[in-house]
Amino acid sequence: MILCFDIGGSAIKIAHAYSQQDVRPMGREATPGRDLDAFLDVLRRAIADAPEPPTRLSFSIAGAVDPDTGVANVANIPCMNGKRVVADLSAALGLPVVLANDADCFAMAEAVVGAGRGHDIVFGVILGTGIGGGIVVRGELINPDGGMAGEWGHGEVAQRVVGDPQVVLPAFACGCGNAGCLDSVCGARGMERLHSHLHPGANLASHAIVDGWQRGRAEESRTIAIWLEILTGPMTMAQNMLGAGIIAVGGGLSNARPLVGALDRAVRDKVLRKFDRPLIVPAECRIEPGLVGAAILGLKSEEAGG
Structure with a gap:
């Protein structure tokens, strides 16, 4: 199971993904955008509450990652801005992390199931x-x-x-x-x-x-x-x-x-x-496209062994 997050400035949406056609939204939490510890606690609770241990985490964010440095530009989530977000999240949460821009996740959702x-x-x-x-x-x-x-x-x-x-x-x-x-x-x-x-x-x-x-x-x-x-x-x-x-x-x-x-x-x-x-x-994707796109990217990474 892939645990998916669509992270915006005000809310973190959560889903469990079992396949590209089976993505189950599980509600949302307020985004503690300025408090890194509180931000990580929300993610850790989602991991702990999952019905089975997730094999990896997949994120949709309103921002971008520099492909040369891995540093994120996510102005609406200050506690993540300027960090090597994929490496840092993986180290903090103990699981492989896949991450993409929210518009890219939307496009992926529409390409695959929309x-x-x-x-x-x-x-x-x-x-x-x-x-x-x-x-x-x-x-x-x-x-x-x-x-x-x-x-x-x-x-x-x-x-x-x-x-x-x-x-x-x-x-x-x-x-x-x-x-x-x-x-x-x-x-x-x-x-x-x-x-x-x-x-x-x-x-x-x-x-x-x-x-x-x-x-x-x-x-x-x-x-x-x-x-x-x-x-x-x-x-x-x-x-x-x-x-x-x-x-x-x-x-x-x-x-x-x-x-x-x-x-x-x-x-x-x-x-x-x-x-x-x-x-x-x-667009045709009726489930949250950020979550669906993140799920698809996470599942693809799983299949590739990345």
């Missing part, structure tokens, strides 16, 4: 608070040793002259330290920022903007039209570079199926390979 089943190349896209992604090629992460891949939300590529009539947007500051990233204007918070800029005085949550667009309201419709225009070009370029068979979309904005459908149609009109079926589709 919308990407049967496709050689799967691009897992997060349209949530921000924008992220992961890439799976023939059942393996493109970056199995850590690092950054699939993070198409960052880089100063957001189109700034957009719309009909045209408007010139500022290069919105991004949390990564750059300005003009897709993350800063096309994630849920970015959509809200875009709407407020286009319609001074408007202050709507992203779900209300999407709802207004679906109802045909003028202001919300203009915002979504520009949002789609900004997002379509970079997504087209990413698809032309990757040649994905499917792009599975997760995150809060993916719950708006008409929005995903509109993005799919806009991108399919522009990509070099022409599809007679949807390319960009909502």
Whole structure:
């Protein structure tokens, strides 16, 4: 049995994995993000409470590991930030540890048991608070040793002259330290920022903007039209570079199926390979994808004897 953890800044989700199709969520604990001893105690209790001794531990984290040094960058879990997290956790807990970025785990879950089943190349896209992604090629992460891949939300590529009539947007500051990233204007918070800029005085949550667009309201419709225009070009370029068979979309904005459908149609009109079926589709993995992806990676490591 693989014991799986999906670790975020506020909660640690736990699951027992017996196979890729048998992943059993077991609840969650608050994340003691600043207290290393308390953090390790949560993990030790999960090990002790397991119905049988786990053979290894597999983690999904909101961060990245430097493949050259093994040092983690996990800003929302300060007690782990800057540490050689795989080696340190394995030493502290006495079990082999597998660890991957949460977007990579999402992509792996979709590739193996979700919308990407049967496709050689799967691009897992997060349209949530921000924008992220992961890439799976023939059942393996493109970056199995850590690092950054699939993070198409960052880089100063957001189109700034957009719309009909045209408007010139500022290069919105991004949390990564750059300005003009897709993350800063096309994630849920970015959509809200875009709407407020286009319609001074408007202050709507992203779900209300999407709802207004679906109802045909003028202001919300203009915002979504520009949002789609900004997002379509970079997504087209990413698809032309990757040649994905499917792009599975997760995150809060993916719950708006008409929005995903509109993005799919806009991108399919522009990509070099022409599809007679949807390319960009909502994610299908209904169990916590971070836990499922971590489970799959742990099981693969077990099979390989790593």
